[in-house]
Structure formats: structure tokens, C-alpha cells
Amino acid sequence: MSNLSASIDELKNNGCQWKAFTTEGHCVVLAPPGSGKTKLLTTRMAYDLANKINRPQGAACITLTNAAADQLRRRMERLGTEDRPNFFIGTVHSFLLRRVVAPFAHAVGRPELASITIASEEESQKLLHEAIYEAYPSADTWNVATTINFNRTRMASAEDWAKSGEGLIEAARHYEAKLEERGLHDFSGLVEIAVQLVENHQIVRQVLNAQFPHLYVDEYQDLSPGLDRVVKALCFDYLTGSELFAVGDPDQALFGFTGTRPELLDELAARTDLTSVELTRNYRSRDEIIKRANMMRPGRVPMVGDKPGGSVAGIYCPGGLPDQYQRVVDVIGEAHSGGVALHEIAVLCPTRDLCLEVTDALRRAGIPVFYRDVKKEYRPNSLTRFIESAATWAATGRETSGYRLGDLLKQWRHLLGPSRTPQYDRKLVSVLVEWGDRADEAATTFLDELRQAGLGDVLGQVALAADAPEVRKMEAVIRTWSLRELTQRALRQDRVEVITTTSSKGLEFDVVLLVGADNGRMPSHMSNTPERRAEDRRKFYVSVTRARDDLRIFYSGFRLTRWRRWDDGVSPYVGEIELL
Numbered sequence: 001m002s003n004l005s006a007s008i009d010e011l012k013n014n015g016c017q018w019k020a021f022t023t024e025g026h027c028v029v030l031a032p033p034g035s036g037k038t039k040l041l042t043t044r045m046a047y048d049l050a051n052k053i054n055r056p057q058g059a060a061c062i063t064l065t066n067a068a069a070d071q072l073r074r075r076m077e078r079l080g081t082e083d084r085p086n087f088f089i090g091t092v093h094s095f096l097l098r099r100v101v102a103p104f105a106h107a108v109g110r111p112e113l114a115s116i117t118i119a120s121e122e123e124s125q126k127l128l129h130e131a132i133y134e135a136y137p138s139a140d141t142w143n144v145a146t147t148i149n150f151n152r153t154r155m156a157s158a159e160d161w162a163k164s165g166e167g168l169i170e171a172a173r174h175y176e177a178k179l180e181e182r183g184l185h186d187f188s189g190l191v192e193i194a195v196q197l198v199e200n201h202q203i204v205r206q207v208l209n210a211q212f213p214h215l216y217v218d219e220y221q222d223l224s225p226g227l228d229r230v231v232k233a234l235c236f237d238y239l240t241g242s243e244l245f246a247v248g249d250p251d252q253a254l255f256g257f258t259g260t261r262p263e264l265l266d267e268l269a270a271r272t273d274l275t276s277v278e279l280t281r282n283y284r285s286r287d288e289i290i291k292r293a294n295m296m297r298p299g300r301v302p303m304v305g306d307k308p309g310g311s312v313a314g315i316y317c318p319g320g321l322p323d324q325y326q327r328v329v330d331v332i333g334e335a336h337s338g339g340v341a342l343h344e345i346a347v348l349c350p351t352r353d354l355c356l357e358v359t360d361a362l363r364r365a366g367i368p369v370f371y372r373d374v375k376k377e378y379r380p381n382s383l384t385r386f387i388e389s390a391a392t393w394a395a396t397g398r399e400t401s402g403y404r405l406g407d408l409l410k411q412w413r414h415l416l417g418p419s420r421t422p423q424y425d426r427k428l429v430s431v432l433v434e435w436g437d438r439a440d441e442a443a444t445t446f447l448d449e450l451r452q453a454g455l456g457d458v459l460g461q462v463a464l465a466a467d468a469p470e471v472r473k474m475e476a477v478i479r480t481w482s483l484r485e486l487t488q489r490a491l492r493q494d495r496v497e498v499i500t501t502t503s504s505k506g507l508e509f510d511v512v513l514l515v516g517a518d519n520g521r522m523p524s525h526m527s528n529t530p531e532r533r534a535e536d537r538r539k540f541y542v543s544v545t546r547a548r549d550d551l552r553i554f555y556s557g558f559r560l561t562r563w564r565r566w567d568d569g570v571s572p573y574v575g576e577i578e579l580l
């Protein structure tokens with residue numbers, strides 16, 4: 001039996017999943033953690049591509065982060081989906097750049113958009129802070145920058161901007177002028193252009209509908225209002241209209257503070273021209289964990305589990321954070337000697353600072369640990385992940401790496417886009433095979449050889465303009481590493497993972513240790529609006545639902561800052577799940 005048939009059979013055993021799988025027309029699935037929304041989305045897409053969508057037509061599947069896109073791609077590969085020119089899986093921003101803005105620039109009389117350059121995050125933040133300083137020298141730049149970013153992501157109306165004050169509007173104008181002077185756009189600017197193109201030009205919608213008669217959207221709750229408008233323009237045009245299959249969970253929305261509107265998903269589900277399905281079975285966690293998670297979802301249909309047992313405990317650490325870290329070390333030791341693999345244990349922290357501290361404490365205790373500090377390191381994206389996967393395959397081969405050569409070649413062709421030829425495949429394979437005996441040589445030499453094999457052409461593509469700067473960062477980070485070291489980092493085997501609560505979304509581990517569950521950290525003392533506190537509460541909920549078997553929550557009831565001790569008690573969410 002093929003993987004696709006086996007996956008379809010599993011969906012048949014779950015009435016709600018089956019309803020969503022067999023729905024004709026638009027469908028939106030509200031799905032709590034671990035309820036199989038990714039499985040449903042990928043199985044449905046693989047089935048549609050194999051049975052309903054005839055070439056040259058295809059499908060587009062969009063999600064928010066590179067990590068999620070990567071996971072979707074891998075799952076599609078496992079389901080045996082063949083690549084085809086009109087089949088897109090990737091982030092929303094890359095979809096807009098590669099499939100909406102660049103190809104239609106000439107057709108809509110805006111040739112300057114054919115090769116737009118996206119500013120790196122560092123570059124756009126630097127320009128924004130300069131603009132604020134020029135327009136608003138006495139302001140608290142952090143708050144002003146946050147508000148400008150928020151308004152731009154939200155595509156705020158003139159009245160909303162007016163509420164923020166003249167100085168802030170001036171700073172935003174300066175910022176946009178700076179981008180323009182340098183021929184750059186940021187992501188909000190890209191979304192705004194895409195909204196104009198799809199809303200104002202029927203030809204754009206018609207061509208996109210012809211190429212992608214089916215649109216699959218993952219993590220709908222985190223779409224910004226502009227992205228929501230793009231999706232609606234493509235799917236709910238009465239003349240054309242791609243069929244929408246969207247999944248998401250309003251309770252896992254974590255980016256409202258950036259200007260997204262989690263309620264857009266509930267609004268979408270309430271439309272009468274689509275079928276809305278709510279999933280309730282959680283396949284990930286044991287019953288005890290599901291019971292606690294349900295306590296944070298009043299008013300929703302409770303999740304039900306299919307695995308008894310599990311354990312949830314609050315651990316009081318009167319000595320503050322150092323005490324919490326020590327207890328974390330002890331618990332990891334117990335779990336590991338009880339048979340849990342280190343990479344099945346995760347330590348979740350509310351901030352980067354706590355991640356750094358706990359990483360340090362674990363290292364001092366001799367526990368192998370993986371923490372990706374995105375401030376100092378490169379970010380995972382389609383290019384850096386491909387390089388890591390290629391390095392891993394080359395150095396360790398199929399068995400250990402977990403990658404198949406065929407999957408790497410698919411990723412390679414996807415990156416090369418229209419310029420792919422069999423010659424590029426041959427060059428990649430020869431680099432990979434040759435490096436089987438060179439794992440102790442410099443990782444940067446491997447990267448150079450990949451460049452010569454075709455990666456250089458990939459990096460020059462407009463469509464990957466936003467991802468390419470991370471490769472330069474990667475090169476700087478791995479300068480002193482051997483290929484083997486890069487591989488060990490990419491494999492993450494036999495290491496405890498330390499991760500922020502925000503980045504833990506979409507991941508799952510046997511044992512989850514949540515540190516810093518103190519008031520002022522969860523919610524953060526910086527969260528000064530009800531919306532921000534609601535978001536912090538959702539981060540706690542997301543963290544709880546990452547655990548399969550065992551969840552431990554560490555708290556002290558106070559916080560120490562450089563200046564004083566804050567006796568603000570334990571996080572209210574610990575009480576909400578009845579651990580206090």
C-alpha cells in the first residue's frame with residue numbers, strides 16, 4: 001500500500017478529518033494542536049494533485065515560516081507527490097515574490113517590480129531606526145518602531161495612523177523614502193504591492209487561478225490582513241476563484257503583536273460559502289496533558305485524546321532561575337536514564353536571554369544541547385536548510401542523515417526553478433558523493449563547491465532575494481567548522497533542544513520542560529495591553545501542547561532584575577491549568 005493510501009485510510013477513521021478530506025468547494029479546518037491538521041492538509045493536497053488537478057495546472061500551498069514550509073515539503077515527498085512547474089510549496093512571502101509580483105510586473109505596467117529586492121531584516125530595522133531618529137529624536141525608538149511595524153503589517157487606515165500621532169507618521173514616511181532611495185522593499189511593502197495586483201487586476205487573478213486552481217493555506221491564524229486579502233481575492237472572486245483549503249488554530253496565534261489579526265480565521269470559518277470543520281482528536285499528547293490544555297480553551301469543543309496516562313507537574317524552585325536550571329538538569333538526567341533520548345527532551349523559555357542562560361547551565365552540567373541563537377547565527381530558510389541537508393547527506397549517507405538523495409534533488413530543482421537542467425543534478429550528485437570521504441575538511445569549501453555546482457545561480461535569483469543574505473551569514477558562522485561539525489549541528493541527534501516558547505510552535509517532544517513560569521515573564525512585564533497578554537497566554541498554551549508524555553513547569557514566584565527583586569508571584573497560567 002502506498003504512503004498516500006495508508007494516510008487516507010487513517011483519515012477515514014476520524015469522522016471530522018474525513019469530512020474535511022471529502023468536502024467539495026472551499027473548506028476551512030479549525031484544528032487544535034496535534035489534531036492532524038498538517039497530515040490532513042498534505043494528504044488532501046497529494047490526493048488532489050494525483051486525482052483532480054490535471055497538468056499543466058497545479059496547486060499552491062502557503063505557510064508562514066520556512067520551517068513549516070520545509071516540513072510540508074518533506075511530508076509531500078513522503079506521500080510520493082511528483083514535482084511539477086505549477087506546484088508551489090513555500091512561505092507566503094516567497095509565493096508573493098515569485099508567483100505574484102515578479103511575473104505580472106510587466107503585464108500591469110509596473111516593470112520596476114520585475115526584479116524587486118527585499119531588504120534583510122537587519123537592513124530594514126537599521127533604516128527604520130535611522131528614520132525615527134531623524135523625524136522624532138526624543139522618542140523611545142523601540143516603541144515607535146513597534147508601532148510603525150504594527151501599522152504597516154496591519155495595512156492601517158489613515159484614521160488608525162492618525163491615532164499614532166504626526167511624529168510617528170513622519171518617521172514612517174522617512175522610512176519608506178529610505179527604502180525607496182535604495183531600491184528596496186520590506187515584507188509589508190511586498191504584501192501591499194501584491195494586494196494591489198490581485199485586487200485591481202482581473203488578469204492577475206485569472207492567470208493565477210488557471211495555474212493554481214487549488215490554494216492550500218496553513219496556519220491561517222497568523223496571516224496578516226494584507227495576506228488575508230490576497231487569499232480572498234484569489235478564492236472568492238465570483239468569476240474565477242481557486243478552491244481554498246485552509247487550516248489553522250485561533251488559539252495558537254502568536255504574531256498578533258506584529259499586526260496580524262487572529263480573529264480573521266474565525267471570521268473566515270463563519271462564512272456561509274464554505275464548509276467549516278472543527279477537529280477535536282489530539283493524536284500527540286497523553287490524556288493528562290490534554291486535560292490541562294483543555295482548561296485553557298473554555299468555550300471550545302474539548303480535545304479528546306487516544307493515549308491514556310501522561311504526567312504534568314509544577315516544580316517550585318525557591319532559589320530563582322539558577323535553582324530552576326539546576327532542577328532542569330536533574331529532570332533531564334532522570335528522564336535520560338529512564339530511556340528518553342536526549343533529542344526527545346526540550347527546554348522551553350519565554351525569552352532569548354533565558355535560553356542562553358539555560359543552555360549555559362546545561363553545558364556546564366555536561367549535557368549536550370542544541371540552541372539556535374538567531375541573533376548571532378543564520379536563520380533556517382529554504383537555502384540554509386538545503387545546505388545543511390546536503391552536508392548531512394554527504395557526510396553521513398542516507399541511513400544516518402534521514403534524507404534520501406531523491407528528496408535532496410527535488411529540493412535542488414525547486415530552488416533552481418525554471419533554470420533546472422539534468423546537468424545541475426549531475427553536478428550536485430558529484431559534489432555530494434565526493435564529500436563522502438572529506439567530512440573533516442572545511443565546511444566553507446563544501447559551500448564553495450555547491451556554489452560552483454549551481455548554488456551560485458540560485459543565489460542570484462530574484463525569487464530568493466530575501467533568503468540569500470542568510471547564506472552569507474551562514475558562511476561567516478561556519479568559517480571555522482568542518483563539514484562534520486556542520487552536520488552534527490544539523491542532525492541535532494542526542495542533544496537536548498533549548499528553544500523559545502514562540503519558536504516551539506509546530507514541534508513536539510516526549511518531555512517538555514517549561515522554565516520561567518513566573519509573573520512578569522509569563523505574561524511578560526513588557527506586555528502592557530490586553531492583546532499582548534492574550535498572546536503571552538497563547539504562548540503558554542502552545543508550550544503545554546508540545547509535550548507527548550511528560551510536562552514539567554518550573555517557577556519561583558519572583559524575578560530578579562539588575563535593580564531589584566519583583567515578588568509578583570507565579571504565572572497566572574500555572575493556576576489556570578490547576579497546578580497551584
Ligand SMILES: Nc1ncnc2c1ncn2[C@@H]1O[C@H](COP(=O)(O)OP(=O)(O)OP(=O)(O)O)[C@@H](O)[C@H]1O
Nearest residue numbers: 010011014032033034035036037038039283284506
Ligand atoms: N487520523 C489519524 N490517525 C493516526 N494518526 C494521526 C491521524 N491524524 C494525525 N495523526 C498523527 O498525529 C500527529 C500530529 O499530527 P499533525 O502534525 O498533522 O498535527 P497538527 O495539527 O499539525 O499539530 P500542531 O498544530 O500542534 O503542529 C502526527 O504524528 C500524525 O501522523
